[in-house]
Amino acid sequence: MPYPPYCPGALSKRARPLGFALGGVLAFMLALPAMAQSGPEPADSEPPLYQVETFTLDNGLRVVLVENDIAPVVHHMMWYAVGAADEPPGQSGIAHFLEHLMFKGTTARPDIDFSIEVRRLGGRDNAFTSWDATVYHQTVASDRLAEVMALEADRMRGLELNLDEVLTERDVILEERRQRIDNDPNSALSVQMDAALFQNHPYGTPIIGWAHEMAALTLDDAQTFYDAWYAPNNAVLVVVGDIELDGLRAMVERAYGAIPAGETIERSRPMEPEQAAPRRVEMIDDRVRRVTWRRDYIAPSYYGWRMEEAAALDVAVEILGANTSSRLYQDLVVERELASNAGAFYSTSNRDYGQIIVYATPSDGVDVATLEAAVDAVIADTLERGFAEHEIDNAIERLVTAATYGADSLTSPGRMFGRSLTFGLGVEDVMTWPDDISAVTGPQALDALARALDIDRSVTGVLRPPESQQAAEVRP
Amino acid sequence: MTRLTGTLFVILALALALTGAARATEIQRVVSPGGIEAWLVETDAAPVVTIAFGFEGGAVQDAPGRQGTANLVAELLNDGAGDLDAAAFQERLNSLAIDLRIDARRESFTGALRTTLRHADEAYDLLHLALTEPRFDGDAIDRARAGVLDEIRRNTADPDWLAARVWADVAFGDHPYGWPSRGTAQTLAAIGRADLVEYTGRVLARDNLSVAVAGRISAAQLAPLLDRIFGDLPATATLRAVPPVTTEPWRNTVLVERQGAQARLVVTQPGIARDDPDYFTALVLDHILAGSFGSRLFDALRVERGLTYGISSGFSHYDQVDYLTAQSDMSNDNVAEALEVLRREWTLLADEGPSAEEVADARLYLSGAFPLDLTSTRDIAELVRFMRMQDLGIDYIDRFAEEILAVDQGDVRRVANAVLRPDLLSAVIVGAPPSGAIEANVNLTAGELADRELAPGEPSL
Helix, strand or coil: CCCCCCCCCEEECCCCCCCCCCCCCEEEECCCCCCCCCCCCCCCCCCCCCEEEEEECCCCCEEEEEECCCCCEEEEEEEECCCHHHCCCCCCCHHHHHHHHCCCCECCCCCCCHHHHHHHCCCEEEEEEECCCEEEEEEEEHHHHHHHHHHHHHHHHCECCCHHHHHHHHHHHHHHHHHHHHCCHHHHHHHHHHHHHCCCCHHHCCCCCCHHHHCCCCHHHHHHHHHHHCCHHHEEEEEEECCCHHHHHHHHHHHHCCCCCCCCCCCCCCCCCCCCCCEEEEEECCCCCCCEEEEEEEECCCCCCCHHHHHHHHHHHHHHHCCCCCHHHHHHHHHCCCEEEEEEEEECCCCCCEEEEEEEEECCCCCHHHHHHHHHHHHHHHHHHCCCHHHHHHHHHHHHHHHHHHHCCCHHHHHHHHHHHHCCCCHHHHHCHHHHHHCCCHHHHHHHHHHHCCHHHEEEEEEECCHHHCCCCCCC | CCCCCCCCEECCHHHHHHHCCEECCCCEEEECCCCCEEEEEECCCCCEEEEEEEEECHHHHCCCCCCCHHHHHHHHCCCCECCECHHHHHHHHHHCCCEEEEEECCCEEEEEEEEEHHHHHHHHHHHHHHHHCECCCHHHHHHHHHHHHHHHHHHCCCHHHHHHHHHHHHHHCCCHHHCCCCCCHHHHHHCCHHHHHHHHHHHCCHHHEEEEEEECCCHHHHHHHHHHHHCCCCCCCCCCCCCCCCCCCCCCEEEEECCCCEEEEEEEEECCCCCCCCHHHHHHHHHHHHCCCCCHHHHHHHHCCCCEEEEEEEEEECCCCEEEEEEEEEEHHHHHHHHHHHHHHHHHHHHHCCCHHHHHHHHHHHHHHHHHHCCCHHHHHHHHHHHHHCCCCCCHHHHHHHHHHCCCHHHHHHHHHHHCCCCCCEEEEEECCCCCCCCCCEEEEHHHHHHHHHCCCCCCC
16 A cells, blocks of 8 residues: 655654634534535435534633544643744744643643643643644543643643753754654655745744754743743634533633633744746665655645635545555556555645645666656646546545544544634534535646646655665566 | 443442543444354444454464565455456545555454445445455565565664564564564565465464454344355464474663664563463553653653653563563663663662552553543454453453552562563664664674665575
8 A cells, every 4th residue: 555755744742652603602513415426325314424513712712622422531632823834033943842841830830740640630642733733632531621621721821931941851852853853864855855845935944943943942932932822812722522512611611711812913924936946855865775756746725825726636636646546556556567656645734835745666676767757747647638527526435435534533523623723714614625525526626736736836855775775676 | 322331330439539430331242143253342423333353373374484475465455356456446445435454463464444334335345355355466466565675675764673673583583473574575575376375265264363343333233244244264274383482582782783863772671471460560560660751761861861752661462472672762872871771760660669659640540541542443443353362351441440440559569579670671772872882792784684684585584
């Protein structure tokens, strides 16, 4: 089965291995739509997939509840609308650094280690920083939620930074960088590719930061960032699991209600100019034994640039490269045997821009130029021939059906709703996504793909071993 | 609406106060007309069903010289079956979003089918075909072989994998437990279609099968499905006996030289069997040792000295042997100090045992965290399959918290003293610590290890 290359879009703290009425309560039901075109089985009146309720506190904190009673467990996620792309120039890594520091002492609980407290409640916790959000999450038995909320609420405005902890934790994030990037050639390549792909926008800066800037981050930097961004009106709380609305509302009001709102925050980032030429990054590393090839294109985002094209692009990339039935896999791997693995996927986890990532691993004896020409030929052929109706039907069926699995999880709806609301969309946008996908036509998909696969808005990356270590041809 | 509840609540006074009321997990034994048994957990949260299945056997059933056979079978079972060639079979799975995963592990061959109710009928048929009529077409085999070789190449760049490979050599030598489940370039080249057919017929059999199901399906619906999916498998498996493990791999320090910013450190000592009466006490001990924040090794290495981003530990179990392992990544400069600190903490815990507070915290976490894993049909089905295959008993989920909460400080002190053996610890380091910093009795380079895995030529296995 093809697997996509490592693409660090978010950093988690721990190593171990998707419109609101203020003060009101609205209940939504997600219904799977009838198929727009004739599919294999028409959807009759299907029961709703999610039971979602929302409300907003007076201090601006937006709350989403997705009920799921598969186990007496809840997943509690606090999404702050701030990420690595909001960092002041010269302070790369401060958003992620602050994420680490958020687990330390507060005014009310000076000696707390947040994770130890959650463990005492029989819970698990973690956090992650992306370019556009910083998210703190816990999974815990339902009857422990109030206690976890109290802890999360305490650190929203109550963090007390301590110099010793700041300095120790700064060493920890530098270690983390070494582990994630310096020690992993694929990650090192990704960092270089992002920097080349984005010529102006902060998506070109690694979330963990540049090492020389990380080493110089100060307590004041962290304090300033925290004071500016961490406020209830800049946050979305998503709770998924075995709890009912009335109980949750009382709990949320008790934990978060007294926190004062902060200043209204407008996020704005320098956007990309018209890009005029494709870029290439090539890295040679004696720790790898195979050549890998990848190309990233800047693409529309569901939440930002050309958002009206995102659904059509999802369908198009699904056909182009999402699985073993795709154009890329069938052509490069099955028919022409030029690659042991090939595909494409559409990354939509960032706010301002998406990316299309096309990847392939050449078979023994196939050089990069041949592989690249073959990929370009598949793309050109796809854009020329377009999509057959059954291909569109299958892609839509797959995307819409796969969305069902989101309900077989506590974390999936947490991420979907958390991201959507944090990036400026609403609950209803998540719920109408299957409708949007079902309405995509062949010409729309083709048009979106043609506009997105602009070579001038791309970077191509190759990672290879030194000449002396190239794999010899192995005969079965 | 069927909920994941039983009519009994597991109530212990202590548990109620500390972890809240836990629901009993209702597991039904479902037996098909043909005599196939499944353990079923009915859930209602999503319109999906997961069927998890497993066969005893796994990679240890590969033939010597043909390591990687079980893994290739796992890759190929959904690459063409019955009248559907690879492309057609994959298209059915993909277009209906049917999630079929099959894996060859060391001592078992497992899989899970997850499907929406909408396409369940077709999903069951496809699983039946995959298990009973795999095609093993030549072009599919070639593709799978190339894919696995690619995976081995990728692995040789991964310090975690290198550490595990070299430990397997030290701990097991030529014993099947030490065989790489993916094989090597040489063994892969030796595997032919006949080997795949032979393995499948010998291992995938009804008397060797465990099935666990979770999702929106009733016992009455499931019973006939079991025959439909699994009924055509051969009746009996023929498993080769795995010889006893005779190596004593203790007190070794192995250095695999690999350039890079960080080193991987893995330490191992003898462990404890799952059916040992002290097993749950040992879990509490392990959590205190390196479970997470607040544990001995985490505090000593990360919090106090900033030597590493993280350290974790855990027990691993084979049918014949058990291990306790701790692992961490750190700068090359920190390895020597980290190893010294680790040995000191290990010894301290062995000699003096934990504090009452540490035991209380560990009990709270372990008992409370267990149900956190049961939030999807896949998680539930795979856990229940695991319970069946390891003979943990149908009441394991409900019993777990009770057992953990019954552990006291005296128990942990006793078990720490008996089980923790800092004198036996073996260490594997993959990295480039400063010359002279580590005294290793086994030395090789990552390049040499990679060459061995990837070289066509005389088999070393």
